[in-house]
Amino acid sequence: MTGGSIRSLWHEAPDLLEFEASVLDAEPGRVRLSHSSFYPGGGGQPADRGVLRWAGGEVRVERIEADGDLVWHALAEPVLIETSVLGVVDAAFRRQMCQLHTDLHIVNALAFQAFDGALVTGAQIGDDGTARIDLDLPGADSDRVRALEPAINDAIRQNLAVSQLYVPADTAAAERGLLRSRSVSPPPQSDGTIRVIEIAGLDRQACGGTHLSSTGQSPPVRILKVDNKGRHNRRIRISLVG
């Protein structure tokens, strides 16, 4: 086992979707790289899709197996790659994930304001242009939830800047609403800080996923459905429009 954690380019350089990397370890159908732009999945956001290219050809990345420092790229074919590679993340897929993920932050922020600190109980982004978020909204009227749609689209139209920062875990715990989820909060970084996503003037919350750099990069959204999934679980499904 080689030491050192994988460099998570999806955080450090979110726009870098093609990267060269050296192979640290290889098995047929599996390769461990020095660093990667492939988001491994988590927090309701699916893993990135894409390919690795090397002197012998090209192979699709099927999934990312992250286990501490061991981050393997599982490949669609049992090839053995022992040279350096060019990783290419599927840009259209990543862009849609970033749009839906950022839009879920907006939904969540507006619900948090409108319903006095509603917490997130789950979230899942689909590959069909829709995503859902589950919020703890006991007793809330579903029509009031649906009525958030114009405010969501206002926040998109205002093209608010989205940025990431790292705050110490104890500071994060002390800020109301920063740790908003019981189920999808990111683990602290190796230096003990928590990654926070800020939408300027609207929201700050801990998150480990990938996001747009401004809200206006998303098309408008529609609230497709608001379902009751138990007393502490209101499920809101949104769809990108156009």
Ligand SMILES: [Zn+2]
């Ligand atoms: Zn997020």
